[in-house]
Amino acid sequence: xxxxxxxxxxxxxxxxxxxxxxxxxxxxxxxxxxxxxxxxxxxxxxxxxxxxxxxxxxxxxxxxxxxxxxxxxxxxxxxxxxxxxxxxxxxxxxxxxxxxxxxxxxxxxxxxxxxxxxxxxxxxxxxxxxxxxxxxxxxxxxxxxxxxxxxxxxxxxxxxxxxxxxxxxxxxxxxxxxxxxxxxxxxxxxxxxxxxxxxxxxxxxxxxxxxxxxxxxxxxxxxxxxxxxxxxxxxxxxxxxxxxxxxxxxxxxxxxxxx
Numbered sequence: 001x002x003x004x005x006x007x008x009x010x011x012x013x014x015x016x017x018x019x020x021x022x023x024x025x026x027x028x029x030x031x032x033x034x035x036x037x038x039x040x041x042x043x044x045x046x047x048x049x050x051x052x053x054x055x056x057x058x059x060x061x062x063x064x065x066x067x068x069x070x071x072x073x074x075x076x077x078x079x080x081x082x083x084x085x086x087x088x089x090x091x092x093x094x095x096x097x098x099x100x101x102x103x104x105x106x107x108x109x110x111x112x113x114x115x116x117x118x119x120x121x122x123x124x125x126x127x128x129x130x131x132x133x134x135x136x137x138x139x140x141x142x143x144x145x146x147x148x149x150x151x152x153x154x155x156x157x158x159x160x161x162x163x164x165x166x167x168x169x170x171x172x173x174x175x176x177x178x179x180x181x182x183x184x185x186x187x188x189x190x191x192x193x194x195x196x197x198x199x200x201x202x203x204x205x206x207x208x209x210x211x212x213x214x215x216x217x218x219x220x221x222x223x224x225x226x227x228x229x230x231x232x233x234x235x236x237x238x239x240x241x242x243x244x245x246x247x248x249x250x251x252x253x254x255x256x257x258x259x
Contacts, residue, residue, distance in 0.1 A: 011036030019097030021048025027227035033061030070127030124168035144187020180247030196253025221254025
């Protein structure tokens with residue numbers, strides 16, 4: 001079971017979750033709100049973002065839904081400005097958005113359509129950079145804050161498919177180290193979470209029971225991951241409890257990857 005939310009840990013903090021309509025991002029937004037954060041729920045799927053924001057408000061939290069395409073700089077800028085306008089500043093962000101719809105075409109570097117490679121790069125890496133580009137100045141203006149990016153175990157292991165996905169996740173790991181080393185002394189922290197297989201609704205629908213059993217056999221854990229597992233670590237990393245954690249890539253995968 002994941003840690004119980006601590007209602008005061010993020011009290012008064014304003015945070016953005018980019019890619020928050022479903023799965024890990026939705027769980028993160030709700031967890032951060034449960035711990036007292038005021039949340040901007042960003043996603044390219046506006047109805048999905050609105051549903052998550054409504055759920056947060058219904059649970060007694062504060063949330064504002066925003067449509068954002070993190071591959072578009074003007075859209076990212078508007079997302080950050082919305083947070084500042086709504087809450088008077090910005091204390092953190094969880095950058096979770098990814099081009100999941102392109103993954104079936106992420107086959108191998110010989111056969112894949114270059115448009116698939118470019119599309120995944122545009123969202124999974126360039127988009128994460130754009131969010132950092134516009135969030136960091138706001139964190140500096142407020143005296144510091146934290147960024148959390150969703151990476152993946154795919155950054156560490158070789159796979160016969162998904163080269164674009166893996167390359168972007170390795171790039172995210174480099175990005176957080178850059179931000180941490182460049183602005184750490186000014187109070188900005190940047191870390192990444194590298195999940196293993198997480199049983200989001202999408203995965204539950206698409207992964208066969210045989211595949212789930214195979215993956216479970218490959219981990220020293222009695223279960224596969226849940227979105228709540230990643231959300232719990234996100235809450236820690238965005239809180240002052242992690243004030244001495246910077247530039248790290250933390251595997252939250254039941255021990256599948258041990259480094």
